[in-house]
Amino acid sequence: MAFLLPLLFIGAFVAYKVLPILLEPFLTPLRRIPGPPNASWLWGNLKEIREGSEPGGTTRKYLEKYGHVARYKLFLSSDRLLTTDAKALNHVLTHSAEYQKPDHTRAFLLRIFGEGLLFAEGSIFLIREVACLTSLKGKYTGGRCTYSVLKFIRELTANPAFGPAQIREFTDIFFQKSIQLRDLWITKTDAASADGDVARINVLSGLTNMTLDVIGIAGFGYEFNALNPSEKPNPLGQAMTEVLSSGTQPSVIGLVQSFVPILRFIKAAIITSSKQGGIDLSKRDVEGRDLLTLLIKANMASDIPENQRLSDEEVIAQIPTFFIAGHETTAGAVTWCLFALSQDKIRQQKLREELLSVSTDTPTMDELMSLPYLDNVLRETLRRHPPVTNSVRQATKDDFIPLSKPYTDIYGQVHDSIQVKAGDRINIPILAVNCSKEMWGGNADDFIPERWENPPECVSDIPGVWGHVLSFLGGPRACIGYRFSLVEFKVIVFTLLRAFEFDLAVPSSDIIKKANIVTRPIVKTGRDACMVNISSFFGQHMAY
Template sequence: MRDIFNAENSVLHEQWVKEYGTTLKYKGFFYTDRLFTMDTRALNHVLTHSSDYQKPSQVRYNLSRILGEGVLFVEGGLNIVNRQVFAIFPYVKRCDFDAMSQRRIMNPAFGPAQIRALTDIFFSKSIKLRDVWSTMTASGEHAIRIDVMGWLSKMTLDVIGLAGFNYEFDALNSNEKPNELNQAFSVMFSAGQRVSLLPILKAWIPLLRWIPSDRDRKIDMAQNTMNRIGRQLLSDAKAAIMSSYGGGLIEKSSLQGRDLLSLLVRANMATDIPESQRISDEDVLAQVPTFLVAGHETTSTATTWALYALCLRPDIQTKLREELLTVETDTPSMDELMALPYLDAVVRETLRVHAPVPSTVRIAMKDDILPLDTPFTDKYGVVHAGIKISKGDPIFIPILAINRSEAIWGTDAKEFNPDRWASPPEVASQVPGVWGHLLTFLGGPRACIGYRFSLVEMKALLFTLLRAFEFELAVPASDIGKKSTIVQRPILLSDPENKNQLPLLVKPYRGP
């Protein structure tokens, strides 16, 4: 584990694959065995049988401290929904119903029709960021050094504020003091970025969670602020819905909503939805920090890596800009945006080579046998067509390693090459991902629920920024490393504090 922490994410695992083969085990925390496999059939089995392979309790604890007990947290915990309806549905496993109920109610909020309605928010905030950078670069003849990651994070925070909760963070307005929800979120996320021994031990030893720490106090205060504001947002959303319907019946078929919270509340208030299919106010509130983190940090990080990759390949940057400039409006529709082929290829390649979340872990809830595409030979020379799994065994899900597998993508798998998407390899169709023959958004019932939201927002950002600016690295490429906590973000190796950052030289695009 020490070697893994010290290495760039997935690099060590990829070395092991070359040395030992595609299926192996290594020692995890407290010297426990951890299974690693690149076999796509085995990974598909794990991801599609989500009730049999869940997030470990230690991972769920750490997620809950930062993200709350939202849709990313829920696995087998018995919440209010289960207690109310388990007697009605005795044949449903408790762990299944918790996840199913939240997903079923939230799925419409992330469907194509809803994302289409949010596209104007993506563009309005992208244009706001463009205008801020235009002001910064207008005064001089030379390019201006900008930490693009920080600004992209502000932009995506503003987006999830409006698109998620009809709440204005106004993070892009640097002249204004950050509001208290923005500050609370920053505290929670920065706490999650720091890796130290005590939080790791608390995740593994529940008794230690009673020991107070400065980190815990900061997170608790931030969570209290978020819960208080979240309750007010929930109350406002309910009042607005009741007012718009004049106190009449609210039918599921008539539900509409611009922000995700309002849509979720409407769905929960509909009079034609059985009581057993509702989630409580507490469960709705639990989604607030989940939406905030998952809804903006992953997208801002992915867009940061896209700009980094385009700086390394100015020819690709130029080719993409030429395509984007063929569009006659600054605010195309979602369908027009998604129809741009080279933009799509650049986004796909970014999410392949620079997956924001590079790996995850699942734990077996029962004894099982993982089916294999490719049999393996153990150290005794015995050939196996499956992997025996015992209850409690942890299984590493190698998102980035699969995305960069030479067996799937060829000898140039680690290179950034959008042209590969003109004719992707047939074997890539075996990758058990929900989108793009990639593992970036995972797969199965617990795949990323907001992947459409992220894709359209990322494309809107790149569309707006590449049409307006040219980008170059402000430091040597050799000085840029990767640091992974919740997401994989860039750092400068020359910075002893390893602050997350990506400084680029930005100048207005003047045309050919």
């Protein structure tokens, strides 16, 4: 009989863990919300979602069919809430302590990025170690709560590093690398012209190398030389490109281990300079051109308690986040912009004429921001082609999510709020909001920059941190580097559209969207993304 006790214990433990999962579909209030029929008891609607025409496209169809409040099924028939209601989304995004990333999402981010800003969750306040051990059930690292990292890093970087003043300094770097890319493509177009042809160039590849160089300098004071064909490829740069272009998700945090000597060097230089100068470093003294130096200097400030400082490992863990925020997203956004303009020569010419009206190749950030049609093209690109099409939050407590207009459940009852229980998951449908026909009209799928000259009044309710779109999310967890990305985007488009005319080298139907961290264009017949014909007009009078 003694051998039965361990089996009974194991059985009880399994039942304790598994039964709540099996019973969840019968207990959640989300089961009363309209949605598609359950395709599989095990996988729910996952197959249909994965086989959608584009990332985020299937959930968008659910909302169009079932209304502004809907639900669908995932693993073991668990329900996930969908809504495009602006008031509901604002509630979820602004109450970030009550609506956090689910454990499986955080585990995915931890595996790829380490314990960086994307991984950090929880209270927006710094939490003492004792709070971690008692109320957060031991979710801490190195004796100090990882949940404090979110607030701490945002305090150190958000205002000084990503504010207008610092971005204004980065503008020179944006132009330097954009012009270098332009000149490389001019060399290719000249060679093609000599053969009576136009150049066929993998635009995404070139933009990825360019933005990698930018984030290397602006983020870490480090030159990758990704755009310099005469240089030996940088190992870390190559590894990052492989990770971001592959279909797998290996750890990015492992790749940055080669950055450790650079980190140590910067930190040692800061310590030496402060000692030699007899400086008592404080947060007010934090200056520096690159983001990593800024973070290290701020972390070493004498007015930050020792138990609230980041370890070297936690500082290193922020590097992959800076990589993605300042590198891959911008390269993808500019590629989608050129993809859209290549199919609309009239709008491409309209934008080029505005850009050519500027008398210099390197305008100031303020001059760049004053170009209205460039701004409209940027907004329309990020509306129609957001880098990330969906995000997920999980309720940490029972709640009623308010609505701007009621919905009717499957029993015919009308509700002016959505009831959720602790553990329920909410899909933030970025693409569905950005392209909602109810908000944007019947042409919501079309690329029309002119719509921003008089946007629908209702889109002002979208709780995004920028531009009446949800591309950078909103609330405390909104993208802190959005200004960096916006100015870099404008610099790249300004430089390239003044020099080249863009045309697709393959039928547009051959280009599809695939999500691997961010949404990328992929050619069906191969892995070369968004091949584009380019004719050079640099230094010439524009003529068609």
